[in-house]
Amino acid sequence: MKRKNGFLGKDILSVDQFSKEDLTFLFRKTTLMKKIVKAGKKSKMLQGKIMTVLFYEPSSRTFGSFISAMQRLGGGIIPLQGMTYSSVAKGETLEDTIRTFECYSDIIVIRHPEVGSAKKAALVSTVPIINAGDGVGEHPTQALLDLFTILSKFKKIDGLKVAFVGDLLNGRTVHSLSKLLAKMGKVEFFFVAPKILRMPQEIKDQLKNRVSIIEAEKLDEVIKKVNVLYITRVQKERFSDLSIYENIKNFYIITKKLMEKARKDLILMHPLPRVGEISTEVDNDSRAVYLTEQMRNGLYVRMALLAATLGKIK
Numbered sequence: 001m002k003r004k005n006g007f008l009g010k011d012i013l014s015v016d017q018f019s020k021e022d023l024t025f026l027f028r029k030t031t032l033m034k035k036i037v038k039a040g041k042k043s044k045m046l047q048g049k050i051m052t053v054l055f056y057e058p059s060s061r062t063f064g065s066f067i068s069a070m071q072r073l074g075g076g077i078i079p080l081q082g083m084t085y086s087s088v089a090k091g092e093t094l095e096d097t098i099r100t101f102e103c104y105s106d107i108i109v110i111r112h113p114e115v116g117s118a119k120k121a122a123l124v125s126t127v128p129i130i131n132a133g134d135g136v137g138e139h140p141t142q143a144l145l146d147l148f149t150i151l152s153k154f155k156k157i158d159g160l161k162v163a164f165v166g167d168l169l170n171g172r173t174v175h176s177l178s179k180l181l182a183k184m185g186k187v188e189f190f191f192v193a194p195k196i197l198r199m200p201q202e203i204k205d206q207l208k209n210r211v212s213i214i215e216a217e218k219l220d221e222v223i224k225k226v227n228v229l230y231i232t233r234v235q236k237e238r239f240s241d242l243s244i245y246e247n248i249k250n251f252y253i254i255t256k257k258l259m260e261k262a263r264k265d266l267i268l269m270h271p272l273p274r275v276g277e278i279s280t281e282v283d284n285d286s287r288a289v290y291l292t293e294q295m296r297n298g299l300y301v302r303m304a305l306l307a308a309t310l311g312k313i314k
């Protein structure tokens, strides 16, 4: 049976909207995109399409990979980052900015510090909106690339033990990925965080009927058990009192020594940027995927997502 493209013309706001069928569809296309890139082929799939990338918060990977994805498929881009040079600096509302760029482009990718901002943009936009991070809310496309990375290694989700480590309170990547994994199968979660940075209760409430959750503050025992260790930086920009950040920023550091305790089949993931949570001596460990597969998969998944949303794949 041919699977339907459930992404066509849709906004991508939260992982809650994806069905298992959607993901199977998207990941099959992601594998195709990977082949296109690896073969160095020039694709014209999105020729004539233009994407606005509207970023009100800093970004390297998400910004760069969306642009690369569009260009690798032959499309055009309007890259806006920083906003100092756009009318936002003159006090323009988000709604008016969206109304502007829907006139110039076929899809808008937005990153903004406010939770719910992508949804707000989608309410006024006639072109699809992709949420590339709404404050401490969600980061659905990061979760897609993370899930693709995990599936590429383990083939299935059932039975996997996954540790999320670091700023689980403010980290939107862990919010999205934990919800997405719970949807995919019977996983066991280990939420490892200092007390003040624990996973928000509302997310735990959403997860707890489907998966088992163990919360811990120490990593030493947890690291021995898990198949996936997903660590995040402490999100400095979400702290109003920077002295609290300074005290807590180095709470976890993955070192070579700590990795000796981990399983042979572990994968060590990080959405990046890292600011000291993983010592560089770990980078060459074959279990470390954050500087390699994980990042590359971001390009392939976003190529597939743009093509699916714009109706260029069936």
Ligand code: NCD
Pocket (backbone or CB within 6 Å): 061, 062, 133, 139, 142, 172, 173, 232, 233, 235, 271, 272, 273
């Ligand atoms: C993350 C983000 O922006 O949420 N980065 C990313 O998109 N890869 C993680 C972070 O900033 O810590």
